[in-house]
Amino acid sequence: LAKTTQPISMDSYEGQEVNITCSHNNIATNDYITWYQQFPSQGPRFIIQGYKTKVTNEVASLFIPADRKSSTLSLPRVSLSDTAVYYCLVGELDGNNRLAFGKGNQVVVIP
Amino acid sequence: DGGITQSPKYLFRKEGQNVTLSCEQNLNHDAMYWYRQDPGQGLRLIYYSQIVNDFQKGDIAEGYSVSREKKESFPLTVTSAQKNPTAFYLCASRDPGGDGYTFGSGTRLTVV
Numbered sequence: 001l002a003k004t005t006q007p008i009s010m011d012s013y014e015g016q017e018v019n020i021t022c023s024h025n026n027i028a029t030n031d032y033i034t035w036y037q038q039f040p041s042q043g044p045r046f047i048i049q050g051y052k053t054k055v056t057n058e059v060a061s062l063f064i065p066a067d068r069k070s071s072t073l074s075l076p077r078v079s080l081s082d083t084a085v086y087y088c089l090v091g092e093l094d095g096n097n098r099l100a101f102g103k104g105n106q107v108v109v110i111p
Numbered sequence: 112d113g114g115i116t117q118s119p120k121y122l123f124r125k126e127g128q129n130v131t132l133s134c135e136q137n138l139n140h141d142a143m144y145w146y147r148q149d150p151g152q153g154l155r156l157i158y159y160s161q162i163v164n165d166f167q168k169g170d171i172a173e174g175y176s177v178s179r180e181k182k183e184s185f186p187l188t189v190t191s192a193q194k195n196p197t198a199f200y201l202c203a204s205r206d207p208g209g210d211g212y213t214f215g216s217g218t219r220l221t222v223v
Contacts, residue, residue, distance in 0.1 A: 034211045043115075043201050043214025044154070087153070093207065098169065101146070101154035 004088045009106040012078055020073040020105050022088030033064060033071045036087045038104065044087060048073065083109045113138045117202050117215035124189070124196065124222050132187045132218045134202035142205040143185040144212070147171060147198045154201060160185055189220065197222045 005023040012018045024033070032051050036044035048055055050062040050071070061074040075082055085104040115136045124130045136143065142161050146154040156169030160179040174193025179185055185204075189196045199219050203212040 036211070041199070041217065041219070043203070043217055044212070045214070046211045049211060089211075098144070098156055098159055099212075100156070103151075103153040 003100070004090055004102055006086075006088055006102060006105040008103065009108070011108045011110055013110050014079055015077055018075045018078050018082070018107060018109075020075070020086050020088075020107065021070060022073070022105075023070050024088070024090045025069045027068050027090050028092075030092045031090045032093055033062065033068075034089045034091075034099075035060070035062065035071075035073045036089065036101075038085045038087065044101070047086075078107075078109045080109050080111065083107060115202055115204055115213055115215035117200075117218050119218060120216065122218055122220045124220060126222055127191045129188055129190050130220065132189065132200055132202075132220070134185045134187065134215060135183055136185075136202075136204045136213070137183060138204055138206065138213060139182070140204035140206050140213070141182070142207070143179070144203045144205070145169075145175075145177065145185070145187045146201045146203065148201060148217075149198050157187065157200075196220055 034049040035047045037047050038044040048060050048062045052064050055062040063072040085106050087101050087104040089099045091099040118133045144159040145157040148154050155171050157175050158177040160166035163182050166177050166179050176188045199217050201217045202215045205212050
C-alpha cells in the first residue's frame with residue numbers, strides 16, 4: 001500500500017483559498033488519489049478523486065504533478081464549516097483494495 | 112436514499128461483556144469495512160469483507176469478530192478479549208471503480 005504523508009494541522013482565514021498537500025512518493029502506476037473530509041463524530045466523506053493533472057468538482061480542485069509523487073487539494077474561499085480533518089489516500093480503484101487512512105490534516109478556519 | 116446505517120449511535124458496555132455493532136447498507140456494494148478511530152488519530156482497519164461469506168483481518172483484528180452472511184450486513188462484535196475497546200467505530204462500503212468509500216455515521220463505544 002502506498003504510504004501518504006500530510007502536515008498535521010494548518011490554519012486559514014475565512015474567505016481564503018486553502019491548499020492542502022500530500023506526499024506519496026511510492027505511488028504505483030494503477031493508483032488513484034482520493035481525498036476525504038471528516039467532521040468530528042462523523043464518518044469521512046468523499047471529496048474528490050484523480051489520477052493525473054487537474055480535477056475539479058463543485059467543492060474542490062485536485063492538482064497532481066506529472067511525477068504523481070504528491071498532490072494538492074484546493075478549497076476555494078473556505079468558510080468556518082470547512083473546519084475538518086482532510087485525508088489523502090492512494091490506491092487502486094478496485095474495491096478489493098484496502099486503503100490506509102493516516103492521521104490526516106486538521107484544517108481550522110479562523111473568522 | 113442509499114447509504115450505510117450504523118446502530119446504535121452510542122453504546123455503553125461493562126468490562127467483560129461482548130457487544131455487537133450493526134452495519135447495514137443498501138448501496139449494493141460488495142466490499143465492506145470496519146474501522147476504529149481513537150481521539151486525534153486516523154482510522155485503523157479492523158476487518159474487511161470483499162464478498163458474502165468471506166472476510167479478512169485488518170491491522171488490529173485482535174479482540175474483534177465479524178460475519179458476512181448477507182451482502183447488506185456486516186456486524187462487528189467487540190469481545191471481552193479486546194483490552195481497550197473504548198473508541199469510535201466506523202463502517203464503510205465501497206463500489207469497485209466508483210467514488211471511493213461510503214461511511215456510516217459511526218458508533219461510539221464506551222466501556223464503563
